[in-house]
């Protein structure tokens with residue numbers, strides 16, 4: 001029995017190895033794992049921020065976020081993607097983070113998407129438009145390309161973002 | 175006993191007068207502004223001016239309704255507490271809340287102007303207006319990042 005279990009383990013392990021060494025879309029691994037866990041997701045999120053903040057369409061939405069708030073929303077977005085990509089996260093969730101301003105630990109409750117996005121003003125006074133979500137996705141995609149994320153995995157992440165369009169785009173633009 | 179108190183008051187005539195004056199007049203700025211409800215109305219009026227202002231509105235374009243409501247609640251607690259009211263402010267300290275926004279001297283002056291517009295609308299007397307602005311003045315060096 002013991003030997004049987006061990007043998008199965010070895011078989012599973014080698015299969016996993018073969019699959020992942022093909023670089024293909026292993027069904028054994030979640031998108032979360034393939035992205036490199038929370039750390040990998042955080043990297044993709046951080047690297048998207050310069051694009052988001054300077055984008056001619058959507059940069060203005062991020063103008064009023066303090067350094068502390070910008071840190072929070074990156075951590076919240078990471079948790080959100082972690083949860084949606086099959087990782088061990090829940091969302092909404094209360095996070096503990098170290099503020100980049102004074103190094104002090106604080107807590108913050110990451111809110112659901114409607115509470116986070118409905119009712120902004122944005123450049124035209126009507127909040128986030130459909131095209132703004134497209135710009136947002138383009139920045140995330142650019143960051144994934146920079147980080148060498150395989151294209152099928154990029155598509156999986158973009159699908160996760162797309163699936164939230166109705167909550168993120170302002171109701172006044174529908 | 176009564177006599178002692180009286181003669182004491184005569185001896186320390188000046189200071190007992192001040193004491194009496196304190197007992198009688200020295201209400202907190204919070205009380206003189208009209209308490210929580212009045213401060214809450216002032217903050218809401220100021221918030222509308224800030225969010226729709228040509229110069230300062232840019233800072234609030236990416237705040238959701240939920241965030242704006244929280245900001246108003248925090249600002250109300252902050253002002254209540256800073257004017258001697260019974261509130262405890264639980265938001266971030268002013269440096270953490272504003273660092274990175276790049277608020278300029280001219281932004282600050284505009285903020286003061288809008289605050290005065292609101293205080294005038296609510297017919298807050300000049301003395302209380304001045305005290306209010308004096309109470310927030312020390313925050314300038316913490317909030318303003320750009321000359």
Ligand code: HEM
Pocket residue numbers: 058061062069072073076077078080109110111112116117128132133134136160161162164165168236237238241242
């Ligand atoms: C599916 C796409 C999106 C996701 C998953 C997402 C996710 C998030 C998350 C997790 C937060 C933090 C929530 C919190 O603070 O409680 C947030 C905040 C924010 N997002 Fe998004 N977002 C998306 C699209 C967009 C778009 C298209 C824009 C603008 C063009 C945008 C602008 C913002 C801004 C400005 C904040 C801060 C709001 C505030 O503090 O009031 N987001 N987002």
Ligand code: HEM
Pocket residue numbers: 064065066067069070230233234244245248249252265266267271272275277281282285310313317
């Ligand atoms: C030019 C003047 C000012 C501007 C443009 C400004 C702008 C802002 C912005 C954009 C935020 C939201 C930041 C974020 O969530 O990332 C904020 C937060 C806040 N501000 Fe100001 N502010 C100014 C002056 C003041 C003053 C004088 C006070 C106090 C009397 C004040 C009290 C607060 C409070 C209490 C918060 C909320 C902090 C929190 O949510 O933890 N601000 N301010």
